[in-house]
Amino acid sequence: MADTFHDTADLLDALESASFDRPPALVANAHITGVSVARALDAHDVPVIALDRNENGVAWPSDAIDFAGEVTYPLDDADGFRADVEDVVAAAGTDCVAFACMDEWVRGFAETEPEGVRLPFSDLEGIERVLDKDNLYRLCEELGVPYPETYRLSETPADEVVEALGFPLVIKPAHKRKFEEAFGTNVIEVDDRESFDETIAAAADAGANVLVQEKVPVKTGADTSLASYVPPSGTDDAVSVVGNAAVRFPRQFGTSCMVETVDRPAVRDRALSVLAETGYHGISESEFVYDEDREEYVLLDINTRPWKWISMPVRAGANLPMAAYAAVTDAEYGVDDVGEGRWVYLRDYLELCATDPAFWDVLSTEDWASLVSGSFEDAGDLTTGVYRPSDPDPAARLVETEFTDREYYCSC
Structure with a gap:
């Protein structure tokens, strides 16, 4: 260590x-x-x-x-x-x-x-083809992959956009960096025309190109992502697992704190079709939400990197980091059977249980026993973020942050 x-x-x-x-x-x-x-x-x-x-x-x-x-x-x-x-x-x-x-x-x-x-x-050009949401949504349009109703102010006047979408609506950047520097976030929901105009003006001052998007009527608990490693040979050889962010904290729009494997072939096929078109190779998370009005999954974003619940596909049998490592070294790694996996981030999950009376604990007594004893590390389909009794120091540091003024920014 x-x-x-x-x-x-x-x-x-x-x-x-x-x-x-x-x-x-x-x-x-x-x-x-x-x-x-x-x-x-x-x-x-x-x-x-x-x-x-x-x-x-x-x-x-x-x-x-x-x-x-x-x-x-x-x-x-x-x-x-x-x-x-x-x-x-x-x-x-x-x-x-x-x-x-x-x-x-x-x-x-x-x-x-x-x-x-x-x-x-991928190199920078390949990464940008994915991270540029303007390009990403154009690809979705060409491929027939559902995505939120989106407008570009360079193509459609603001008055027409507001009339088409109504309020509330969402403003997000084509590229995150300048927008995040200006606003401290990469998505802003606005409820009225004054807020809309102020946000658009501030984004323009920051040099951030923005997209204006519908607020999707999301079905809570149905958010689903393709966790994948695509090798340079292409998506036909991809290692992948579909995960459902069954629990978020806060519940509707927070970060994932409980994710489990699910069988969603449409999500997998749509995500891989977009990745194939971009030519991107590497680890990625393709994020979908379930649109209750359309009654189908729509693509929100693709992250070209590991993310918070990356240990879930590892537990399920798809060690995406090792697959990526093997592709550029002499190491060998092969995937046999990909099974079931569940991941919980206990810091957020416990706070949710303690503070939200509408939330009902979805872990069983047996799950809690395995977490407390540490037996989950050796058997079963459950894994965690940070907490591991066999490797306690990261969890100890996480506990320390709850009782100090130490700040650390991370999108995870």
Whole structure:
């Protein structure tokens, strides 16, 4: 395990004293998603170096992580990020494989292309074909994949958009970065014309190209995603699992805190058709919601990276990080049978149980017993985010954050 989070110089010193029999994985950032990626790779004896801009994430003390330390944050200084990563590779004495757990780190690796870093995902052009929602929704239109009713103000006057959609409606960016910098979020719901005009004007001042979209009448508890790794050979060889975010916190529009495998061939086929058209390869999550008016799933977004519940497909038998690692190294990984899996993020799930009288606990007595005893780690279909009795330090750090003023931003 990494017994300390090093500054950059000390990290390099530690790596120069180490030896690796295979390319280490660079997992950035080192938080909720990062610890799940590290554990998935460690299960196959892949050495892991966790990188982050500070030590406040929960992942770095995990037994699955060999070294952890600071590098320049790519949004602060792209050239500094590339230089730090190249120094890490040189100190390790071998090529490394990048696993980026937030869009900022994905772009950091793809834009700067540090020497000695193998990317198990598409180049920047391939990533942008997916992350650009304007392009994504145009592809959906061509392929017949349902998506929310969407307007571009460059094509349709604002008055016509408002009349067509009514309020409330949703404003989201074609590209997240500038919009998130201006608003601190990547989706804004507006309830009246004044708010609409103010948001559009602020987005224009920030240089953010936006889309105006219907507020989908979402069926709560039906959100469904394709978790997949698409190799360079294409979607015919994809490793994938469909997961239903059965419980969110808060219930309707919060983040996932309970996800389980489901059989939804239409979701899988629609997601893979879009990924095939973009040519993207790598790990991704294709997010769908169930539109109660249309009575069908509509595509909202595709994340070109690991995400919070990445350990669910791993538990089900589809170790997406290992599949990605094997594709760019000499390691071997093959998927046999993909079965059932469930994932729970206990920090949010317990708060939901304690604070929402309308929510009824969906875990059984046997599930709780397996969580408390730790037996879930060795048997059954249930897994967790962060909490593992056999690897307690990440959960201990997560508990600490609830009682301190330490802040750590992560989209997971």
